[in-house]
Amino acid sequence: GGGGGGGTIDPGETLLLKAVDQQTMAQGFYHDRVRGDRLPRKLIMLDKSIGNPNKAADAERFMFTRSAFDEFPDLWIGDTDFQNLRKISNVGKQLDKFIWGNAELRDFYSSDGKPLKGILVKPENFDPKNQYPLMVYIYETLHSGLHNFRAPSAGTSISVPYYVSNGYVVWQPDIEYDTGYPGRDALKCVLPGIQMLIKEGFINPKAIGIQGHSWGGYQISYMVTQTNIFAAAEAGAPVSNMVSAYGGIRWSSGMVRQFQYERTQSRLGASLWEVPMRYLENSPIFWADKIQTPLLILHNDQDGAVPWYQGIEFIMALRRLNKVGFMFNYNGEEHGLRQEVNQKDFTVRMQQFFDHYLKGAPTPDWMINGIQAWKK
Known part of the structure; x- marks a missing residue:
């Protein structure tokens, strides 16, 4: 609050929130706004562990890891709303044997x-x-x-x-x-x-x-x-x-x-x-x-x-x-x-x-x- 100085959050900006289902331990992300005039919008929820995403400097793209007990945390990329997901590494292939x-x-x-x-x-x-x-x-x-x-x-x-x-x-x-x-x-x-x-x-x-x-x-x-x-x-x-x-x-x-x-x-x-x-x-x-x-x-x-x-x-x-x-x-x-x-x-x-x-x-x-x- 105050005068819009450094460190404040624009109420109109979209926030990316990480979510964990406390009953199933599923993880995912939601979009929300500080002003709270609508319910958060679910982007993705999976029965996996999802790492914090890194955004590309010059594109609306995320890179993150996805893993489970039986899934190595390989790298994934997708849009910033977690659509069009694609795995770009395959280290977990070593588990197959x-x-x-x-x-x-x-x-x-x-x-x-x-x-x-x-x-x-x-x-x-x-x-x-x-x-x-x-x-x-x-x-x-x-x-x-x-x-x-x-x-x-x-x-x-x-x-x-x-x-x-x-x-x-x-x-x-x-x-x-x-x-x-x-x-x-x-x-x-x-x-x-x-x-x-x-x-x-x-x-x-x-x-x-x-x-x-x-x-x-x-x-x-x-x-x-x-x-x-x-x-x-x-x-x-x-x-x-x-x-x-x-x-x-x-x-x-x-x-x-x-x-x-x-x-x-x-x-x-x-x-x-x-x-x-x-x-x-x-x-x-x-x-x-x-x-x-x-x-x-x-x-x-x-x-x-x-x-x-x-x-x-x-x-x-x-x-x-x-x-x-x-x-x-x-x-x-x-x-x-x-x-x-x-x-x-x-x-x-x-x-x-x-x-x-x-x-x-x-x-x-x-x-x-x-x-x-x-x-x-």
Whole structure:
């Protein structure tokens, strides 16, 4: 407003608005005007992920990417109203020789009645008459990534297209939280989704794995103390003891960790001295004697977000209790693996771990004899 100076928008100009359907995660674009004297006009809506368009300098043409779980983000061009569309690159042709997967959005309810969504990815040669091993990946809410293309890659967490291509079904459920008991909230959201899929008949109920990193790693560490539904689990950089973690710092920044437990992601809602039992009840280490699930832990000695003594505390508890547990530390690595050689190494070992417990593959030597320090 004011006098039409720089930075103002002409009410008569046409605006290009990006739209996302919150129910289906379809994406597209609308035309509208600031003055709002008419409804926005739909230009395009697709069950795809559509990148922000770039306009040609001297023509009424857009260039943008379009992608889905099974569609590489190749380049497209078209008119500025998204008509006369044409694909001008074909990098995705490389996918043709691989067994890929198909992603779908599923609705379900938590055990206390909250409506939730999740992403279910099946192999493209899926046969509903078969029973598949199920890999569950968690963090918080994930369904907005339904149409994201993910190239197979080594790293800290599972590569969804790689696991699907190798005979797994992958489930990524949303998790929603109240204040006070985040581990319990995770159980309320994760277990009903799994039970829904088991009832549909194509999941082997004895071959269910779960994987997550950081906050996902914490939730998994807690859940395996409360349920035996998982045949194997991997927890990356997990907090296992909220009491000792509460009094620590983030080594990379020096920031105290107390705020995280009282007010942000850990969601306990009060200090250690106000609700001491809440800190104990939410800490996996105090329930470790209940664990019956083989557990793989990744925690690196230069982790600046979650001090790696959290992983040490947990693996020492598992060893003292004669539980099946393994821990990997890649010297000099941070919260997530950065060096390609380590990403590849851990990706292979995590796959061996899950293939053994979920698909009956032979036990790898490192699970029997460990890895000597001089061979790292």
